[in-house]
Amino acid sequence: MNLQSIPLEYYLSLSAIMFTIGTVGVLTRRNAIIIFMCIEMMLNAVNLTLVSFSAFMGDSAGQMFVFFVMAVAAAEAAVGLAIVLALFRVKQTVYVDEINIMKW
Amino acid sequence: MIDLYIPLIIMVAVGGLFGLSNVILAEVLGPRRTKTKTKLSIYECGMEPITSARERFSVKFYMVAMLFILFDIEIVFMYPWAVQFKVLGTTGLIAMGLFMLLLFAGFIYVIKKGALKWD
């Protein structure tokens, strides 16, 4: 029975393209919240790789990893955005170029 | 096997098209009136609008949303446990009890810290 007609390579390529878009976003944007969203996108690209390998190999380890990545992403969202809030209280800005208190 | 999802795909497509078509049809079929600055301004019972509608939210909303995420994850992990409850038996119950216990400690911390107090 043929379950699937998309080869694994296409999923991997799509995931690589998404990861790169996220990387370029992290490197070019200066709004800390958008950088945070780009990191979420990179995590999702990796999740797609894990799920596609899990499905093509018939092994559930990949999908378990996706769960743990999602739990870590949720914790990261709560703590990361709290850091952005705390930073905004001190510096009144979320643009990462203007936050240079650790620069000497 | 993706054919199993065809009803779902149709539902999503119909839902999206319905929303989109309503916006487009309202624009096409609706009466075209001249748009002046006064007509486009926000209606506030005849008063002049005082401030922008984009007001800053209070940090209390953030607290609720943040705790929602963390306890949402807890619920997500409870789904597969609930489905396989009979198969997993006592081991699963103990595992889930330990998981809940640690998160309950977090919940007690939240209450003690007064993070959900509204005033």
Next chain:
Amino acid sequence: MSTTVILFTILSIGAIASGISLVTRRNPVSAAMSLIVHFFMLAGLYLTLQAQFVAIIQILVYAGAIMVLVIFVIMLLNLGKEENLTEKFSMRTTLALALGGLFVVQFLTAFLGKKTGMNALPEKSMSIGTTEGIGNVLFTQYLFPFEAISLLLLAAIVGSILLAKRKHEAS
């Protein structure tokens, strides 16, 4: 063309388009909206891989909870558009785009150059993505990581409350 091919094409184009939209939008709210579309596209892609539970969790956790928090923070800080920022690092943008292009080319040659021969999902993949399959594995083989997640969530609760709460409110 089968349903899967059509679906994969639509979903992958949608995922890439919404990703590019996230990176290029000036307004943080529209960037967040494109990320939500991106998450829905990914959920669809997970469905094409027979990972039903992961697809639902994707919508529930990412689109339903994390994006709500992100939008709350955008509203909380009441950020304007980035248009008033002067573009002083155009050098950085070109460098990032060049490196990104190189990265994609490298990945694509690595992935598409050599065929893996994996063109169809194995029969086994039907059972691992369901809620029953996930539950069986999660609470036996992956029990310890599962318990570790509760510690992580506890640390996240304590940490984010300490960070987000104002000092004078704490007492």
